[in-house]
Amino acid sequence: MSSTVPGPLRFGLLGAARIGPDALLTPAKSHSEVVVDAVACRDPARGIKYAKTHGIRRHYTGPGCYQQLLDDSEIDVVYIALPNALHFEWTMRALEAGKHVLVEKPIADAAHEARQIFALAKKKGLVVLEAIHFTQYTASARFHPATQRVKAIIDSGELGNVKSIVAEFAVPSILSSLFFLKDDIRFRYDLGGGCTMDMGVYPLAAIRYLTGSESTAPKVRTATALGQPATTRIDRGMHAAFEFPSSVTGETYADFAMPGWGPFGLIPRMPKLSVKVALEGGDIEYYNYPLAGSYHWIKVKPRKVRARTEKAYKHPDGTGDASWTTYRYQLEAFVDKVRGRTPQYWTDPQTTVLQMELECLRVSGRATRLQSYEQVANAFDVDCHFEF
Ligand SMILES: NC(=O)C1=CN([C@@H]2O[C@H](COP(=O)(O)OP(=O)(O)OC[C@H]3O[C@@H](n4cnc5c(N)ncnc54)[C@H](OP(=O)(O)O)[C@@H]3O)[C@@H](O)[C@H]2O)C=CC1
Ligand SMILES: O=C1OC[C@@H](O)[C@H](O)[C@H]1O
Numbered sequence: 001m002s003s004t005v006p007g008p009l010r011f012g013l014l015g016a017a018r019i020g021p022d023a024l025l026t027p028a029k030s031h032s033e034v035v036v037d038a039v040a041c042r043d044p045a046r047g048i049k050y051a052k053t054h055g056i057r058r059h060y061t062g063p064g065c066y067q068q069l070l071d072d073s074e075i076d077v078v079y080i081a082l083p084n085a086l087h088f089e090w091t092m093r094a095l096e097a098g099k100h101v102l103v104e105k106p107i108a109d110a111a112h113e114a115r116q117i118f119a120l121a122k123k124k125g126l127v128v129l130e131a132i133h134f135t136q137y138t139a140s141a142r143f144h145p146a147t148q149r150v151k152a153i154i155d156s157g158e159l160g161n162v163k164s165i166v167a168e169f170a171v172p173s174i175l176s177s178l179f180f181l182k183d184d185i186r187f188r189y190d191l192g193g194g195c196t197m198d199m200g201v202y203p204l205a206a207i208r209y210l211t212g213s214e215s216t217a218p219k220v221r222t223a224t225a226l227g228q229p230a231t232t233r234i235d236r237g238m239h240a241a242f243e244f245p246s247s248v249t250g251e252t253y254a255d256f257a258m259p260g261w262g263p264f265g266l267i268p269r270m271p272k273l274s275v276k277v278a279l280e281g282g283d284i285e286y287y288n289y290p291l292a293g294s295y296h297w298i299k300v301k302p303r304k305v306r307a308r309t310e311k312a313y314k315h316p317d318g319t320g321d322a323s324w325t326t327y328r329y330q331l332e333a334f335v336d337k338v339r340g341r342t343p344q345y346w347t348d349p350q351t352t353v354l355q356m357e358l359e360c361l362r363v364s365g366r367a368t369r370l371q372s373y374e375q376v377a378n379a380f381d382v383d384c385h386f387e388f
Helices: 020-029 044-053 065-070 084-096 111-124 145-156 173-179 201-210 326-338 349-362 373-379
Strands: 009-014 034-041 058-061 077-080 100-103 128-130 162-172 219-226 237-243 249-258 274-279 282-287 297-302 308-310 383-387
Touching: 009 020, 009 065, 020 034, 020 077, 020 326, 034 044, 034 065, 044 058, 058 065, 065 084, 077 084, 084 100, 084 111, 111 128, 111 349, 128 326, 128 349, 145 201, 145 274, 145 282, 145 297, 162 173, 162 201, 173 249, 201 249, 201 274, 201 349
Parallel strands: 009 034, 009 077, 034 058, 077 100, 100 128, 162 249, 219 383
Antiparallel strands: 162 274, 219 237, 237 249, 274 282, 282 297, 297 308
């Protein structure tokens, strides 16, 4: 069912989250069909300040504020930027309330929850999108032109078949405190924390998309959760190895606080933000794929031929805008879908569900509602290691 609401779609935010401005509030300013009309925040003072700072007309605060926003008949779409463990519950509640939903990644804690979400959305005729903004996985579902360009180079056959692909997203430990709060939701097991469900979502989505294996899950060879004090019960980082059809191998690495190297690990590492693809006839490196809209480069290195560097901030057919972030491209597609138009890029539910299957394989205990990494390892036929 497409939205027949006249005028702009009225968005409501569940949570006065830090990501709100980047993911929705700023992109909404350049979209004529979007108005962010209300925010719900448990803390009255913070909610009022957030609404004022971002020019949001209305706010709901205090206990019960999230449901009050869902019950608001003037809201058409809900953007959910709550801690991961709350995504499933509030997405289901929003759908029950008849709202379209843009929900932050990961869409839920487990694949069976993602299936329930899409089943309810279908029943209600509503749109749900997991906000993995830099790209999505189906051939027709790429939100940022740069990611689309890398896939086009691979698919062109210029460098032959893909042999292996490695995607990394890791913050050096010395920079960690700049990105994450001391009491960050990412470090809370009870809130669905852990690196795999947070930063780990990106490299996994990247290798699935770029190898064109969105409709079948690759085989997980190994999954190594990296150290965090056992008391927190979350993974600080995750390294995983995959095998795709045609023997293409893949690796992902994500880390909240990548240790240094050398004597006592004192020499800091650089942030890791690239996807590297090795093909029969050369290599491609795509730098800053998680935030390609801010800055990126694509280095194409054919064997025996001079390397070239490309950038792509607009689609080849001229659509989009060079100033658009990955989030803005995502919003464009989401609104088109809600309005019943054909978005230039979209993700079918099955690809989102499959991503959840893989995250669960690789993730901290929370993801599968199991109690320990050992149980995760036993629950799936995978070589899981836990290095603490
Ligand atoms: N797509 C992207 O690029 C990014 C996505 N994200 C995703 O967005 C979500 C929010 O992340 P982020 O903005 O960094 O997080 P914040 O901690 O800034 O926001 C989380 C929000 O959750 C609400 N909340 C509800 N219950 C709790 C609870 N028990 N403890 C803490 N907070 C609670 C708070 O709402 P209230 O205002 O009511 O207090 C708060 O505003 C996560 O799912 C994360 O994965 C994050 C960063 C980037
Ligand atoms: O989605 C995200 O993107 C950027 C990361 O730094 C962050 O932890 C994550 O939530």
